[in-house]
Amino acid sequence: MSPNTYSKEETQRRYLQGELTEKDRMAFEAWLVDHPEVANELHALQALDQKISLAAQAPTPEPTGQMDQRFYAMLAEASVPQATVLDKLLGLFKLPQIRRFAYGAGLVTAGVFVGHYGHLLQQQDDLETFRIQSQQQQIQALAVLSMLEMPSANKRIMAIQLAGMNEAPDDPVFDALLNTLVQDDNVNVRLEALEVLANHSDKEQVRIGLLNAITQQQSPTLQVALSQLMLALKEKAAVTPIKELIEKPDVMEEVKQQLNQTINELI
Amino acid sequence: MLQVKSGETDKLGLLYERHKKALYGFYYKMCRSVSLSEDMVQTVFIKILQSKHTFIGNGQFVTWMFHIARNVMHDHYRKNKHAHLQVGENQGEQMPDQFDLESNIETQHSVDHLFQALSLMSIEKRELLVMSRMEGMKYKQIAEIVGSNENAIKVRIHRALKELKSLFDQLEAGAIHVA
Known part of the structure; x- marks a missing residue:
């Protein structure tokens, strides 16, 4: 430490606060001997420090009992569990009006939930029913198609009756019935097919198939039955095929008369 | 203090008993008023309770407590700008007997x-x-x-x-x- 710094406040502070090394302290105290005004000032500060220490030892008056009482009252109050947000909300429900409103709102909400749940269940039931019906129809169609291939006419009639039990048969079933109407060897089978197809004559596929079948019928019974059906359906498109049928040489005369009468009524 | 922080509020009583004299003594030396010192001690412990979550536990509790104590004192003197004029109001009656000898x-x-x-x-x-x-x-x-x-x-x-x-x-x- 340079003697040039001895007059600086920082050096004097470090001396008073005991931060100087032993060597620096001795050198500084030697310098103080030649600078009594600084030495006096520093000694006065040291003396003041001692006075403060003395003052600090002066007994402090005891706090009154009120300090403890007030603290423990505060602590007791703070130790009581504070109402949580949930508690406050539940507290609100203790009010009669709000309680009635809450019950009402609860009932409405429960009703909405129950209704919605019931609706979902109903939808589920409908879907299940539809799925079962579709499955049954598919099985039925397969049965009809396979039975129509059987050599027994009775079985084929049963197949057609089975198809007739279905309110909305598939297109392949209609195709099979129309083929039966044209190609089956047995008149009774063909008549049964015509009866079932007549029930679905509103369907375009069926109506066209019936018109096409007119000229291909060789049985008088079916020729008359088809023409009667066309008359019942008021199907004017049937006039041409009926005329073609009349032109055929193997058509019986009584049948021709019946067909001509049908044409006249349709026109 | 960590127990107080975790919700065991009643443990604050132990801290109060341990530190109330030091805190009261500090305040008394600052303002030389028994009632004001007691008030400020009370306020410090209320503040400790209110801000217990800010005590991180790394430092000493005493340092944290005196930090709060200092803020309480500064707040008081800010609100009562002329309060220093009352300093020494108790000195005559509060000094121990041996100082009167x-x-x-x-x-x-x-x-x-x-x-x-x-x-x-x-x-x-x-x-x-x-x-x-x-x-x-x-x-x-x-x-x-x-x-x-x-x-x-x-x-x-x-x-x-x-x-x-x-x-x-x-x-x-x-x-x-x-x-």
Whole structure:
């Protein structure tokens, strides 16, 4: 430490606060001997420090009992569990009006939930029913198609009756019935097919198939039955095929008369 | 304190019993008023309870407590700008008997002047001298309490001591009077 710094406040502070090394302290105290005004000032500060220490030892008056009482009252109050947000909300429900409103709102909400749940269940039931019906129809169609291939006419009639039990048969079933109407060897089978197809004559596929079948019928019974059906359906498109049928040489005369009468009524 | 922080509020009673005298003593040396010191002790422990979640547990509880105590005191003096005029209101009746003895009149007088000189200082300088010279706190701890560094605190305390000496000398010489 340079003697040039001895007059600086920082050096004097470090001396008073005991931060100087032993060597620096001795050198500084030697310098103080030649600078009594600084030495006096520093000694006065040291003396003041001692006075403060003395003052600090002066007994402090005891706090009154009120300090403890007030603290423990505060602590007791703070130790009581504070109402949580949930508690406050539940507290609100203790009010009669709000309680009635809450019950009402609860009932409405429960009703909405129950209704919605019931609706979902109903939808589920409908879907299940539809799925079962579709499955049954598919099985039925397969049965009809396979039975129509059987050599027994009775079985084929049963197949057609089975198809007739279905309110909305598939297109392949209609195709099979129309083929039966044209190609089956047995008149009774063909008549049964015509009866079932007549029930679905509103369907375009069926109506066209019936018109096409007119000229291909060789049985008088079916020729008359088809023409009667066309008359019942008021199907004017049937006039041409009926005329073609009349032109055929193997058509019986009584049948021709019946067909001509049908044409006249349709026109 | 960590137990208080975790919700065991009743444990604050233990901390109060352990530190109330030191805190009260600090305040009394600062303001020389029993009632005001008690009020501020009470406020400190309310603040401790309110801000317990801010105690991180790394430092000493005492340092944290004195940090709060200092804020409480500064708040009080901010709200009561002329409160320093009341300093010393209790000194006559509160001084222990031995200080009233004739043989110690001079010492008593000197102590009175010392506290009067302290009362004339700013609250910031006064608290540094009280913490350092009267409460015996280390410079490092004081630095943590007031949010400064150790060297700066040493310089500020040295300068506060010099200012106190000037005021004390003037009181001793009768150059100034304190009401």
